[in-house]
Amino acid sequence: MRLSQLVGNRYKERPAEATLDSHALLLRGGYVRQVANGIYSLLPPGLRVARKIEGIIREEMNRIGGQEVLMPVVLPRELWDESGRYDSVGTELARFPDRTGHDMLLAMTHEEAVVNLCRGETSSYAQLPFMVYQIQTKFRDELRSRGGLIRVREFTMKDAYSFHASQDDLRAYYDVCMNAYRRIFARVGLPEVAVVESDPGMMGGLAAHEFILLTDVGEDTIAVCDTCSYRANFEVAKSRPEAYPEEPKPLEKVHTPGKKTIEEVAAFLGIEPRQTVKAVFYDADNQGKLVMVLIRGDLDVNEAKIARHIQREPAPAEEIRIVAAGAVPGYATAIGLDRTTCTILADHSVAESDNLVCGANEVDYHMRNFNLERDLPGVTPMDVAQVRDGDACPVCEGRLWLRRGIEVGNIFQLGTKYTEAMAMTYTDENGETCIPIMGCYGIGVGRLISAVIEIHHDDYGPKWPVSIAPWQVHVNALNLAASGVKDVAETLYTQLTDAGVETLYDDRDCRAGFQFADADLLGAPFRVIVSERNLKKDQLEWKRRDTGDTGAMPLENAAHTIAGWVKEVLENPQSRREESAQQTTA
């Protein structure tokens, strides 16, 4: 490609709308342009990177037996009625009538579509297991998109779906897929992506993991153990609650006039917040029971955990309902509440402490010496607490720390949620009708582009890994008028291209600094500079964008030499990186 013909301008200045470095560089380098909030066009360099990433994903999906398919973006509502999601998903699902008034939707994920496709093609256990995948546009009308390509409304996603005859088979394939994901992220230049336990969320299902690139600009929060390999999304992260055992003392009512909050009560009684019980109320559903959550006073409730227990989004309960259930807001206790109208959930932290202060269900009174096991028999402690920085790791003696990250992929063991709802069946060895067990596996392509830039860039532009660089080699011809420069550069460009090297040739008659700045923005890992100065010595100059290493090389056979370098790094990026590092330190 000749740079003089490349579509897309590059900017010297950082666009005002970009807050993330990756977003700013994507705009400055002419990779993407925003069309509307969370909706982008890709210019040639951006598309080339996307295609490279997609190619790597394809190879790894094919390697684990995946078969590529392509399903529509527009689906009829009937498919989503079958799963129930047409009604259960909120406004992020774009719904619209077609010409005849038929309700249609833009797919935000393709479970319904893939089950619809595969149920007609699967009849025997002998066909299982299999995995199909696609690289397709999704649309999610996010409440708020942000951060360039990090969180958008329209995006390209690789989504894969596997079908199995047994849970064990799914679990085994899930691990295979996890390894394929690790290879994908390593190959695109993100070997440090962390595998994290996550919340199956609206997907439903048994187990789920996210692939998180730990970085401060991420929007997910992850609990990471400083000692062992425990990593979990904040929504599911557990910590080991501290135990504060004491000899149980009898319940005792105390006067606490006007003291309603944990802080007020603790201060008034001269105790620590951790010596109290906090009561939080949620509506279980519009008609159903009230949910009362008990947790140690210094901790907070993790509502994602509550959601899993009550199987719906928890909404803070209205005061009227709390009172109707017999509790007194500000002075609430679970003792004596009618458990047929009120579900009581108690966090482990409450069980691990004795002689806590709780409400007395009477205005201006609390109770001392609450002991869960004694005072609320039958209430089984569970984990509903938010992890805090410095909490004890649930699996080792280490500490948990909350870090930010970008979710670049996720995998779910879905089970039979969709196959059952949509009546996908096959016949097993015994002639019985069975329902396949599903897994699904997603990777966001555009988000990966941003993530790679976040990790690999400097003030001047991205430093693309060779595997996904829009061009592998950037040829600069300095001063086309100088003797020999143009001829040599043109020949080099032709030879490199003929050798299969993806080459961007800056054939513009402009100053060196101008060319170098554009080269930095376009980020090709290898740069070759043709100048009069070096030609006098029958040499070319080279520079590595990622390591900053520079050197001279003989003009003779230069294209062949460079092609060899590119091939070498493509085949073994790690060794080359170490080699470069050694050169740098030497």
Next chain:
RNA sequence: CGGGGCGUAGCGCAGUCCGGUUUAGCGCACCUGCUUUGGGAGCAGGGGGUCGCCGGUUCGAAUCCGGCCGCCCCGACCA
């Protein structure tokens, strides 16, 4: 949907408070010519704008008032 910020040429901005010398300006980018040629060159000339949209106030609106739209950030939310 709540809170905050912004909307003037492809990009970055000034001008808006306090209406009128502003034919609406500056830098980058772009076009022409000459001089330059190793980290975003210099000089000279040039093109490009319904000042987000609609309405109102006024002799006169980028500027004041009302409504709407869009974009960015924070929050709620998120296979």
